Amino acid sequence: MNAKEMEQQMIQSYQQDENMMILVFAQWCVNHKLDPEQLYQRAYPQQTANHALQQAVELTVPADEAGEIPDDTLLGVLSLFGNEDLAYVVTEEIQKRPPAKK
Template identity: 45%
Template sequence: MDKKTFQKKIIELYQEDEMVMIRLFIQWCQRKELDPHVLYRTAYPTQRDNEILTQLLASEETYDDIVVENDTMLDLLQLFGNDELAFVVAEEIEKTRK
């Protein structure tokens, strides 16, 4: 495999993993009865809506068969560099603990 093909494959795998992370974020929000768009906008107020998030929500897919624990959600968000969103999620988790 040449370098260009290898780099392309790495990017594709990252994008696939990012889709999984977004699906899990949607599922986590649904279980907590939170709007994923609201959390995203709170974390990133200067950005436009996340297109992938919008597409996945519009697809009406459900993820009821997957349960994402709070700590796992925070770890996933941080793994993908979504530190601001992880902070907003942590605040929501804290609200439910009180």
């Protein structure tokens, strides 16, 4: 494998990982009855529609069919990809929830 092929493979791998992060975010939103596109717009008001997010929303399943996505997992994945503004908006939504019953 030459350097150009290796570079292309690394870019493709990053893009796949990024798409998985977007899907995790979108499914977390669905699981918590939140609109992923609205949250994204709050975090990045200067951006137009995000095609990758729109595709991810199409791949989500109803909350009762999805596995749980812990808040910490989502926040960690967002941070890993440098989506600090989106992590902030997600944290705001987490803080709006009523305290869990013990």
